Amino acid sequence: MAKKTKKQNDAVKDDQTKVSLPPSGFKVIVREIVKDKVALAAFILIVLILIFTFGGSLFLSKSSVSEINIVESYYGWGQNGHLFGTDDGGRDILNMLIMGGRNSILIGISVTVITELVGLVVGLVAGYYGGLIDSIIMRIVDFIQILPRFPIIIVLTTVLSHYNAVTLVWLIAMFGWTVTARYFRSFVLSQRERDYVLASKTSGSSDLKIMFREVLPNITSMIIIDVVLSIAGNIGVETSLSFLGYGLPPTTPSLGSLIAFANDPVNVINRPWLWLPATILLLIISLSVNYVGRALQRAGDARQREN
Numbered sequence: 001m002a003k004k005t006k007k008q009n010d011a012v013k014d015d016q017t018k019v020s021l022p023p024s025g026f027k028v029i030v031r032e033i034v035k036d037k038v039a040l041a042a043f044i045l046i047v048l049i050l051i052f053t054f055g056g057s058l059f060l061s062k063s064s065v066s067e068i069n070i071v072e073s074y075y076g077w078g079q080n081g082h083l084f085g086t087d088d089g090g091r092d093i094l095n096m097l098i099m100g101g102r103n104s105i106l107i108g109i110s111v112t113v114i115t116e117l118v119g120l121v122v123g124l125v126a127g128y129y130g131g132l133i134d135s136i137i138m139r140i141v142d143f144i145q146i147l148p149r150f151p152i153i154i155v156l157t158t159v160l161s162h163y164n165a166v167t168l169v170w171l172i173a174m175f176g177w178t179v180t181a182r183y184f185r186s187f188v189l190s191q192r193e194r195d196y197v198l199a200s201k202t203s204g205s206s207d208l209k210i211m212f213r214e215v216l217p218n219i220t221s222m223i224i225i226d227v228v229l230s231i232a233g234n235i236g237v238e239t240s241l242s243f244l245g246y247g248l249p250p251t252t253p254s255l256g257s258l259i260a261f262a263n264d265p266v267n268v269i270n271r272p273w274l275w276l277p278a279t280i281l282l283l284i285i286s287l288s289v290n291y292v293g294r295a296l297q298r299a300g301d302a303r304q305r306e307n
Contacts (some may be wrong), residue, residue: 030222031085032299039295042288047284053101066251077273085273087261097277098252100257103284107169107248108235112171115234119180124211127188134185141178149175154246165248173239176230183226187219216236225296232289239282255282 033039069090074087084093126137144290153171157163191197192215200210241247250257251278260277261267267274 005189006304010026021112029296029299032295033292036291036295039291042125042291043153043295045284045288046292049101049104049281049288053098053105056098057102060095060099062099062252065099065253066091070114074271076271084277085271087274093258093273093277096258097255097281100255100258100278101281103165103205103233103248103252104235104238104242104255104282107165107173107238108231108233110169111176111237112227112230113174115176115180115230116171116223118173118177120184120216122177122181124188124215127185128207128211128215130189130191138182138185141181145178147175149279150241153241154244157241157246163249165252168238168241168247172241173233176234180226180230182203183264184219184222187214187222191215191218221296221299228289229293232286232293235282 033043069086072080072082072086072090074089075082075090076269077083079085082092082094084097085233086094098232102152122137122141126134156171159166174252196214199212200214205214206277239256239259242254244256245260245261247256248254255278259275259282261271261274262279
């Protein structure tokens with residue numbers, strides 16, 4: 001009887017411990033997204049777009065998508081088996097939309113990975129040390145930020161030899177990390193005087209250990225939010241450059257190159273199938289990522305309150 005009572009007490013203590021623990025960050029994120037019906041619908045749309053672009057591209061090849069067939073040029077909606085019609089070279093718009101969407105999303109993700117890594121390290125160092133180091137780093141950031149980004153990228157894409165998608169990723173990332181660095185620096189500045197940082201310094205922990213094992217986990221929610229929103233922004237940068245003709249090479253489909261068909265007034269009025277699907281897809285991606293980002297921001301705030 002005593003053994004049974006002891007087991008029951010242990011079970012009650014375990015239950016109380018579980019109840020007292022705050023929910024994990026993942027559970028908070030799921031809760032916020034499910035609670036917000038608009039964010040949930042946006043998240044579902046993002047998943048469907050990823051399946052449409054990355055899944056659909058598995059059944060396509062670059063050569064078949066870019067193959068020119070003048071005989072089938074300017075077919076309209078659903079004509080001759082082309083659901084979204086064809087362009088001036090007889091290329092299927094649906095296939096180009098799949099490959100172009102995949103390429104634009106891949107470039108947006110690649111640029112975000114580079115800018116987040118560089119910006120996070122620079123922001124951590126500047127915010128943690130402060131003083132002279134912070135001033136020097138921020139003056140470099142200020143100088144890069146005042147440079148005319150788009151004109152410089154346009155000039156470099158024109159003069160560089162062997163220009164490709166990888167080159168474009170590095171050119172965009174060359175300027176994009178500064179905003180991320182300033183963003184993370186502001187959060188690290190608010191953490192550097194906290195008790196847990198001072199205690200770690202007193203115990204003799206190294207600066208690298210404090211930055212990456214103590215401070216970094218406390219700004220994780222801000223990192224997730226910035227990553228999600230930066231992807232949409234970088235997709236927009238690539239699309240803008242491709243729209244102007246200075247993004248991906250002409251042989252590589254992009255949402256921007258499809259939207260660029262709208263430069264011709266004849267296409268705007270008489271051939272909407274050339275530019276309208278890509279425009280709608282880009283709009284859905286931007287709005288969906290924005291709504292999901294807002295839900296993640298609320299989740300980060302809720303997580304901080306519960307901690």
